[in-house]
Amino acid sequence: MKNQVILVSLDGMPAEVFKNAWEYHGSDIHVQELWTVYPSITVPAHVSILTGKTPEEHGIMENLVIEGPGYEKVSLYHPTKEEAMRIMPQDTIVHEFAAKGLKCGSINWPLGDGLPGENHSEDLTTHEEASGVRAAREKDKHAIELLKREMETGDKDFIAAHFEEYDGAAHIYGVDAVQTLDACAHMVAYIKELTETAKECGIEKMIFFSDHGMLDKEENFFPNVYVKEHGYEEEIARRQIYFLSDGSGCMQFYSRLSEEKNTAIVQCLRESGRIEKVLWLEGEAAGEEDKKLRRPRAILEMCAGGCSEDILDREEEKYHEMKGLHGYDPEHVREMNGFFLAYDPGNRLSLKGGKLKITDIPPMIKTLVMEGRTER
The missing domain is CATH 3.30.1360 (Gyrase A; domain 2)
Known part of the structure; x- marks a missing residue:
């Protein structure tokens, strides 16, 4: 068995939408609602799942930030490497793993160029027009091939990957649109493809989640x-x-x-x-x-x-x-919550239900990554 941990983000998919799609496809893997952060926005949530901190604590509260004495607006959809290094907090679990001598990597992770290790980063797609959905799908197809290659190679201890077609489709077309349901089906297919690859490669530690849900705009x-x-x-x-x-x-x-x-x-x-x-x-x-x-x-x-x-x-x-949009407090708008799914044949996480939060995930990942290892 490879001692490799994979974290996969399926951006923007509401818990109930995913549960219904997953059950329809006949799997018996447990899916749990994942309480997101507030603001329930992509970059803040992806920073939270690597730090265990809320946006209020780590300081990134939008896909845009304000910097410097001139209060300049910086977009996190396509930050430069220097911007990503400067804005990504330095207390993530990835920084901790790197300090222990472990090898890490990321694929299209928001602010991924700010993480130690080998990072493949393409710009986040914006939600202004349908072309962004097509671009996201092509990017996701490339990302899954990169991730499968990393799983087959097995030389990294921890990999974080991000897929975003569903988020783009729900923004452009709405939660119940045919195009969005198609994107949901693609995400479910990716999970099945990745878990099959995991079985073939002897990988037993995979976490899938969505960072936030979605609500139709009024x-x-x-x-x-x-x-x-x-x-x-x-x-x-x-x-x-x-x-x-x-x-x-x-x-x-x-x-x-x-x-x-x-x-x-x-x-x-x-x-x-x-x-x-x-x-x-x-x-x-x-x-x-x-x-x-x-x-x-x-x-x-x-x-x-x-x-x-x-x-x-x-x-x-x-x-x-x-x-479609998001950003609301999940305590007021529960549709903001995403899902959590663990491919964990060894039952290492011992999930018992209850209110699972994004900020609860980093300790789980650390447990999986450090299992059977001695610090270097």
Whole structure:
């Protein structure tokens, strides 16, 4: 048996959608609901599953971040290697494994170039048009061949891989669309193909999961435009305040103003009737002063079905045609939760049900990776 651990992410698939598809295909492998993080967004969730920390703790709360004294926006869909190295936290389980002399690798993992080891990274696809779904499918096909090759070679102790066609399809077409159901079928087929490869290669330690679920969109909302139209045009123009959101169910509120003014601005947004919850944050994230990851003052959750976009003028709207989204707190919108599936013939994880969270997964992975090893 190869002492290799594989972590596979199937981006964006809701727990119930996957359970139904998996049962339909007749497998008796146990599937469990996986409680996601808040904000329930791809990059933050993928960092959480490698650190055991929530986005509030590790500091990455969107697929975009704000950095430096100029409050520059950095996209994590296609970061440079230098950006990935700077933004990825250095306390992941992959860093810990590398420090012990273990060999690690990743395939299309969000911010994967910021991890030690051999990483194959292609840009995350955005959810603006159907071409992104086709691109994601082709990328996934390439990724599964790369992963199977790694499994057959067996020279790495830990590999993390990411597949994203379902996420793209659900964004563009909606959760119940034929194209999205097809993407779900492809994801199920990938799991079956990978577990068969595992059996052939003598690999008995595989975890499959989805980082978040999906909900159909009901309306678009532009927080920067809204506050401009309600008395805060100067503050927006001078970049004293900014709402960051990439077409999701929540937004990050950045401000250089006083707490009194911040409270008034948030109350202005509350009066729109679109805000479900406000989570105020404390402190700044650590980092180099000239490229410091800026911490928002608050996270504002939209009411279910609301899609927040951080444009400054209405004509800049990108996501008018988008049908599905995520980002909400799973405690309010349970459709945000993903699934967990372990290919674990030896029953090493002893899963007993209960409320399983993304932040519970890193200790499981460490147990599997370190089984039978002595530290080098």
